[in-house]
Amino acid sequence: MLHVTARIKLFKTEAGGRTSFVRSGYRPNLRFGDLYTEGALTFPDRQQMYPGAEGEVCVTLVHPEYVREHLVVSAHFDLMEGARKVGEGTLLAVPAALQKTEAASGAPVTADVL
Numbered sequence: 001m002l003h004v005t006a007r008i009k010l011f012k013t014e015a016g017g018r019t020s021f022v023r024s025g026y027r028p029n030l031r032f033g034d035l036y037t038e039g040a041l042t043f044p045d046r047q048q049m050y051p052g053a054e055g056e057v058c059v060t061l062v063h064p065e066y067v068r069e070h071l072v073v074s075a076h077f078d079l080m081e082g083a084r085k086v087g088e089g090t091l092l093a094v095p096a097a098l099q100k101t102e103a104a105s106g107a108p109v110t111a112d113v114l
């Protein structure tokens with residue numbers, strides 16, 4: 001498992017979002033492009049979020065190896081419940097070991113932590 005920080009927005013009910021709030025610990029599927037993983041969302045500043053709300057969350061990725069190439073700051077992802085997109089998010093922080101750095105040759109390298 002891997003912990004990252006993200007900003008999410010839950011869609012309003014009338015825009016295809018949920019009809020009820022989610023509690024801290026909510027576990028939607030996360031879609032990065034065409035790749036999926038499961039994540040548990042915890043809310044540092046509240047117990048629940050309502051449709052239409054947005055805020056910063058801690059995301060615990062259950063299988064980060066499935067989406068490794070997408071784990072960079074500013075990466076966009078969708079919150080999914082089955083085939084239904086109920087929200088979206090953007091990564092704000094990922095572990096330093098995943099941050100791409102430039103090798104002496106100028107080629108990007110990433111630490112192998114997954």
